Amino acid sequence: MISTNPLIGTGLHAIGGISAASCYLPNTQTRKWSWGTFWLVQALFAWIIMPLVIGWLTVPGFFSIFVQAPSGSFWIAFLLGGLYGFGGMSFGKAINHIGYSLTYTISIGISAVLGTIFPLIIFGGLQDFFSRAGGNIVLTGMLLSVAGVLFCGWAGFKKEKDLKLFGDGKVRFNMSLGLILTSIAGVLSGVFNLSLEFGQPIADIAARNGAGIFEGNAKLIVSTSGCFFVNFVWFVIAGLRNRSLKELYPGKMISIGQIIRNWCWSAFAGTLWCFQFFFYGLGHVKMGSFQFASWVLHMSMLIFFSYIVGLLMKEWKNVQSKTYIILLAGLITLILSFCIISYGSYIGESIINNAN
Template sequence: MASNPILGTLLHAIGGVSASTCYLPFEKVKKWSWNSYWLVQASFAWLVFPLIVGYLTIPNLWGVYEEASNSVIINTIVLGAVYGFGGMAFGYAIKYIGFSLTYTIAIGLSAVLGTIVPLIIHGTLMEQFTKSGGLVVLFGLLLALFGVAICGCAGYKKDNDLKLAKAGNLGSFNLKKGLMLAVFAGVFSSIFGISLELGAPVAEIAGKYGAGHFEGNANLLLSTLGAFITNFVWFTVASIRQKTIGELVAIKTLGVSIWFRNLFLSILTGGLWYFQFFFYGLGHINMGKFKFVSWAVHMSMLIFFSYLVGVLMKEWKEVGKSTYTTLVLGLLILVISFVVITYGGMVEN
């Protein structure tokens, strides 16, 4: 199957746009608790959309799973379930230290661990970087991490600028709790990348069945199934305890238009979350001999576009010139890193 690193990088970029905008619809959800919104979006992001797309793109989907090793299937699902806790911690971290800082720490850590750990597990860490073009890709990877760090610095400066602008009104800001949760979220979120990597044999079987560039949807379904199980159990219990479960069927109480709007926006969130990894799979298969950098590229794209969306949404309007300059520098370094990694992937063996 012919690869195209330029196309692969562009597809990762589309996934990054999808990921960086997936939680924006929640701002328009009315009279629903976070529990209700999360249950609906999680159901579509991690179960409904993966099943539908899997059936449409993988010939004889169940035949693929029957042929795959049970241990591979179980490990992929279990790691997907573990990843589910990372998403929960991510949300709480935002509450304590803000969006920018949480995104950079958690996703930056996820990018590193989700790339390096699978290579260590397979014993191919040195082998991958000694290929033709490997050092170029390594330089691009390090450059991406440096860009992420600069963006994180900009995020930290932004939080300080906004706190000063609010004359000391810190709200629920708690640096210690927030940092702990962000690190926890980063470690557990990286496990999703490891889950996809361990599920790669399933994708290879799907490729034999004629799935082509869509083969990654086979192992993606297993990873998201694990995440769905964790979140469905957790938020169903939380909804029952907090007595919000009734919101999901309270059509008359909320009004038909509000209920359907909430449902649509929650499904939209789920769709945006899922399609980031739909395009991740397409991008991954096109990265050629450097598929292992897909997770780092995807996470860096996610950070890049999340900050860009923040600028477009005027979240950086009140920051100082130094903070804004730091952000632009970080984004520029990320763009350069994408070009370097793509070039490295095009170097012939």
């Protein structure tokens, strides 16, 4: 019997949020590498190497589980993970255009709602979910989260104008393109949660093998392998076309020492990304009867800590106070919406449990 503690679970989700919010910062330390080269190397660690290492270390009979896994669950989880691969690319490029705080806030705000709704649509129960006790509260929270995303988008367009008026001209900022990319990333991030849901039978086998609170590490590699496959094909083809793959080898433009440093920073970035779901899995199990709140809780942690990273990166240095207030209103609205969604889910779960 696994001991549960929602307080510890919340703390684990917070650690995962910190890891996710900072996972692309190492890119600022790479030198003489294009963004595509960095992305390809960090993806190798984020989606293949680290999930395999963590799974092998924490799940008994890790590799044998995939032989026992239902083929339908395996391939659907893999293909949906592949769809998220496009979302990951969009997310990374959006950071280049609108920064950390806006990219995380908008995409995660979208993901929090869709990541909750998608499984209900696919597995059934959408109408029952909203018509049962607490359903109207959850719906209110979701509508409020949409309002929060709109506030943040408004702040982004205000920031773009402020930078043109008060900026030094050195900051690249394109809110229109960034909004498109973050919207794609947010939708496909919700698809990644759906991929993990389809992979649950794999986690169930791991649980029967004695994986305990680490059962989720068995299904993670299936979903992330799909992510990596899409990114690998895309960036290898792109690298061959623009000849950026030569950045991986020492030459006149880059020394072997710089390549080693770049690999280390990229590996660190990929490890941080992977750790977010390592701690998400631990936190999810520890939440006990509050597991329904894991996804939105994790998303709120991501938004909060990405905002802190954005402040440390001085992304909002040259904006007017009105723009900053609009951003804060959006952040507060989003976090409040997640609290309302969690509360509504809690009401519904409590009534169901009492009835049983």
